[in-house]
Amino acid sequence: MHRCFTSLRTAFFFASVFAFFATVAIADEGVTRIEDVVYGRKYGTALTMDVFQPKSVEGKSGAGAAVVFCVSGGWFSSHEAINQGFLEEYLKRGYTVFAVVHGSQPKFTIPEVVEDMHRAIRFIRSRAKQYQIDPNRIGICGGSAGGHL
Numbered sequence: 001m002h003r004c005f006t007s008l009r010t011a012f013f014f015a016s017v018f019a020f021f022a023t024v025a026i027a028d029e030g031v032t033r034i035e036d037v038v039y040g041r042k043y044g045t046a047l048t049m050d051v052f053q054p055k056s057v058e059g060k061s062g063a064g065a066a067v068v069f070c071v072s073g074g075w076f077s078s079h080e081a082i083n084q085g086f087l088e089e090y091l092k093r094g095y096t097v098f099a100v101v102h103g104s105q106p107k108f109t110i111p112e113v114v115e116d117m118h119r120a121i122r123f124i125r126s127r128a129k130q131y132q133i134d135p136n137r138i139g140i141c142g143g144s145a146g147g148h149l
Contacts, residue, residue, distance in 0.1 A: 030055045031091050036079070039123035040116070042103055047116055050082055051131065052097040063134035066096045068121065070142030070149045075105040075113060077146075086143075096133050098124055102149075117149050 034051040041047065067090045071077050082099045090097050102108075102116035121138070128135040142149060 031084075033084070039100070040119045042108075042112075042116070045103070047101070047103065047119065048079065049098050049100040049120060050079070052084065052087055052091055052099065053131065054091050054094055054096070056094060063128065063132055063137075064094055064096060065137040065139070066098060066124065066131070066133040068117075068124065068138060068140040069097055069099045070117060070140065070146030071099050071101050072113075072142055072146035072149060073144040075110060075145045077101045077104050077113075095139075096131055114149065 032053045032055055034053075036046075036048045037051055038046045038048055067087075069087060069090075071079075071081050073081065077100075079101055082101070087097045087099065098120070100117065100120040102113050102120070105113070108116075121140075124131070124133070124138065125135040140149075141147065
């Protein structure tokens with residue numbers, strides 16, 4: 001019986017790894033990712049975001065809509081928490097996605113985190129032409145604390 005569970009666990013593990021890499025491969029197809037775009041500085045620390053843009057948008061005339069994804073959980077944000085799989089549906093529909101990493105607790109307070117998000121939005125709007133987006137067609141979403149922001 002123990003041997004059966006070990007085999008099942010091993011099979012599940014490899015199936016999960018395969019599914020993860022298959023998702024990553026699908027996610028990377030047709031998407032340009034610009035990592036670590038600095039949208040501000042706070043106490044010597046760079047505030048960054050990753051920009052995901054469907055390749056179908058590149059070189060197109062006219063501005064498209066964008067989504068700001070707040071990378072946050074428990075008021076903690078990190079570059080490693082950016083999961084392109086969560087952004088896939090937006091990218092498939094042609095949205096440019098900005099995955100914003102903000103300052104984290106306990107170093108920064110929630111009002112300071114909110115200001116980071118405001119700073120990110122101002123940065124995105126000021127560079128709308130560069131990213132081929134309409135500065136008046138920007139949505140925002142996130143999970144956990146990112147949804148609250």
